[in-house]
Amino acid sequence: MGSKERYQEKTSLNPQSTSRANGASASKPKQTDSIYDHFDKSSFRFWERAIAQGRFPTSPELADLLEANSGDAIPSWLIPIIVAGLRGKLKLPAGRPPATVLQSMHLQLAVAMYPRYLSWLKAREKRWGLAGWPLIRESDWWTGPPHERAAKMLTARWLPHMDWRSFLNRVHS
Secondary structure: OOHHHHHHHHHHHOHHHHHHHOOOOOOOOOOOOOHHHHHOOOOHHHHHHHHHOOOOOOHHHHHHHHHHOOOOOOOHHHHHHHHHHHOOOOOOOOOOOOOOHHHHHHHHHHHHHHHHHHHHHHHHHHHOOOOOOHHHHOOOOOOOOHHHHHHHHHHHHOOOOOOHHHHHHHHHO
């Protein structure tokens, strides 16, 4: 038996020797990232990355993580967080969360479209009145003067998280 056959026999029996031959260290198996590791909240790798960035899981998220990975060993970096969760120290940060990029884009779009809607409604009020079609008359956004209607129409379409009065405050501030 030649040296080539002996080498192939050794490497086929010992998976660590193949990783050493490929340049990886034998002490740590190579981990491959999948798309689920980046976005799946039930993945240890997701939370390892999130905690490194300063975002800690809430108690319900921690319970879901442990439930989803009940058959796996718990990583050592997660133990202090589990202890804090059991002691009730994992809480959401106080206050309103910051607006997302999408929410701010929707707000900018609605603010830009408001003068257009308002001028259209004022012209319609002068020409034909604001009675509207029977289906529109029943809508809650088709009531009030033109400036209220424009605000209600835009918040119904682009800003469901915002009241029409709050939107008008943002437009006129």
